[in-house]
Amino acid sequence: MTLQAFISRQVVTPDGVRPAAILVEDERIQGVVEPERTPAHAKILDFGDVAILPGLVDSHVHINEPGRTEWEGFATATRAAAAGGYTLLVDMPLNCLPATTTLGALQAKRQAAHGQCRVDWASWGGVVPGNQAEIAALAAQGVPGFKCFLIHPGIDEFTMVTEQDLVAALPHVAQTGLPLLVHAELPADIEASTAKLAEADWSRYATYLQSRPDAAELSAIHLLITLCRKYRFHLHIVHLSASEALPLLRAARSEGLAISVETCPHYLHLTAETIPDGATLCKCAPPIRGHENRERLWEGLRDRTIDFVVTDHSPCPPEMKCLEEGNFKSAWGGIASLSVALPLMYTEAVARGFSLSDIARWMAEGPANLAGCHLHKGRIAAGYDADLVIFDTQDELVVSESRLYHRHPVSPYMGQKLRGVVRATYLRGTVIFQTGSFPGHPLGREFRRYSLSRSQEAGTDVAGATTA
Numbered sequence: 001m002t003l004q005a006f007i008s009r010q011v012v013t014p015d016g017v018r019p020a021a022i023l024v025e026d027e028r029i030q031g032v033v034e035p036e037r038t039p040a041h042a043k044i045l046d047f048g049d050v051a052i053l054p055g056l057v058d059s060h061v062h063i064n065e066p067g068r069t070e071w072e073g074f075a076t077a078t079r080a081a082a083a084g085g086y087t088l089l090v091d092m093p094l095n096c097l098p099a100t101t102t103l104g105a106l107q108a109k110r111q112a113a114h115g116q117c118r119v120d121w122a123s124w125g126g127v128v129p130g131n132q133a134e135i136a137a138l139a140a141q142g143v144p145g146f147k148c149f150l151i152h153p154g155i156d157e158f159t160m161v162t163e164q165d166l167v168a169a170l171p172h173v174a175q176t177g178l179p180l181l182v183h184a185e186l187p188a189d190i191e192a193s194t195a196k197l198a199e200a201d202w203s204r205y206a207t208y209l210q211s212r213p214d215a216a217e218l219s220a221i222h223l224l225i226t227l228c229r230k231y232r233f234h235l236h237i238v239h240l241s242a243s244e245a246l247p248l249l250r251a252a253r254s255e256g257l258a259i260s261v262e263t264c265p266h267y268l269h270l271t272a273e274t275i276p277d278g279a280t281l282c283k284c285a286p287p288i289r290g291h292e293n294r295e296r297l298w299e300g301l302r303d304r305t306i307d308f309v310v311t312d313h314s315p316c317p318p319e320m321k322c323l324e325e326g327n328f329k330s331a332w333g334g335i336a337s338l339s340v341a342l343p344l345m346y347t348e349a350v351a352r353g354f355s356l357s358d359i360a361r362w363m364a365e366g367p368a369n370l371a372g373c374h375l376h377k378g379r380i381a382a383g384y385d386a387d388l389v390i391f392d393t394q395d396e397l398v399v400s401e402s403r404l405y406h407r408h409p410v411s412p413y414m415g416q417k418l419r420g421v422v423r424a425t426y427l428r429g430t431v432i433f434q435t436g437s438f439p440g441h442p443l444g445r446e447f448r449r450y451s452l453s454r455s456q457e458a459g460t461d462v463a464g465a466t467t468a
């Protein structure tokens with residue numbers, strides 16, 4: 001294969017943003033050098049002032065295949081991802097049928113994904129009541145970690161866990177050394193709040209917000225920290241919305257507990273005050289809270305209590321959003337944003353003084369760490385996969401149906417003007433998206449994480465590999 005040199009005056013490396021030539025051969029980054037030191041025989045792709053970031057990694061995506069391809073699927077989710085600058089997605093174990101809670105289900109998912117993916121992918125395993133025996137087996141088959149819900153997840157095929165179920169599962173999870181991702185809301189506070197809202201107007205966003213109070217997140221996180229202290233597993237809090245939990249999380253980490261935290265672009269961009277009544281496209285769980293809460297989440301990113309940002313891309317057929325009646329009680333909760341998450345985050349981040357390095361840490365390196373692919377993905381450095389996003393920070397994007405590439409192009413961001421446009425995305429050195437087109441056939445592979453058991457792990461890193 002010929003040596004390629006990707007040149008820009010703004011290459012986002014782990015050491016900062018600088019002019020550089022990224023030398024690529026055999027799908028990998030061979031080196032990052034000053035532009036004038038580009039070897040004479042290299043094929044040059046010079047992007048001038050347009051930035052080059054590492055391919056983004058999203059460890060929180062609902063692909064919904066097999067079983068619910070009318071909602072989304074590998075072909076459409078990975079197409080939307082490629083257009084958004086992502087090069088690896090990790091699929092959540094629910095909404096697909098069967099849910100990824102057994103080895104058989106993981107096998108079915110692998111078959112479903114085969115030949116369809118425009119970006120690399122991996123699959124979380126699910127922890128549900130009674131599947132402890134599957135945990136070690138799923139880990140041995142390469143899942144990078146596990147996900148569970150402390151509250152009903154909106155569909156019946158994936159069962160929430162109680163504290164007792166967690167007590168049964170956690171020794172098995174801890175044994176694998178892999179992270180447990182938890183949807184942290186406890187039902188009690190939500191049931192109590194919802195009961196008081198029986199007569200309320202559910203077309204009002206304020207009603208929905210009241211039904212899912214901060215307290216539900218706080219009590220869940222409190223319980224999880226207690227369990228983390230006892231069972232010593234890697235706890236990962238998905239989609240943190242309640243900024244009130246940040247001091248709790250900060251204190252738990254300073255004790256030395258292995259806790260990581262993510263939030264999502266919608267919590268960092270939208271605010272409860274500006275969501276119109278009936279705007280069920282903005283429904284997600286936990287809910288989008290007020291303006292002050294949003295700013296405290298940004299502070300959580302600044303002081304690194306929040307490690308990274310993922311989309312929680314969770315699409316559904318538009319009719320499930322109950323757009324005509326605008327009822328927040330019956331509408332499906334979920335926001336799909338793979339194609340526009342980078343401009344959304346860039347727009348909000350530069351307004352608060354953050355840099356492209358911060359964006360790369362939040363949207364590439366951080367999620368790659370969680371998924372265990374941090375030796376292959378998430379950085380522009382020698383030895384890494386040549387996954388690159390060509391991102392024009394000087395251009396603007398107006399969100400429209402034609403800029404969304406998931407199956408049903410509905411979005412709460414429609415019509416918004418955002419800063420930054422993804423010009424192209426490269427997966428292992430090959431262009432997979434270029435201004436509106438998807439050249440070539442799907443090249444995405446599955447990433448499998450092969451970890452050693454915790455007792456063997458001492459001092460060594462997990463091994464990882466991508467397989468066809």
Ligand SMILES: [Zn+2]
Binds near residue numbers: 312314
């Ligand atoms: Zn989710």
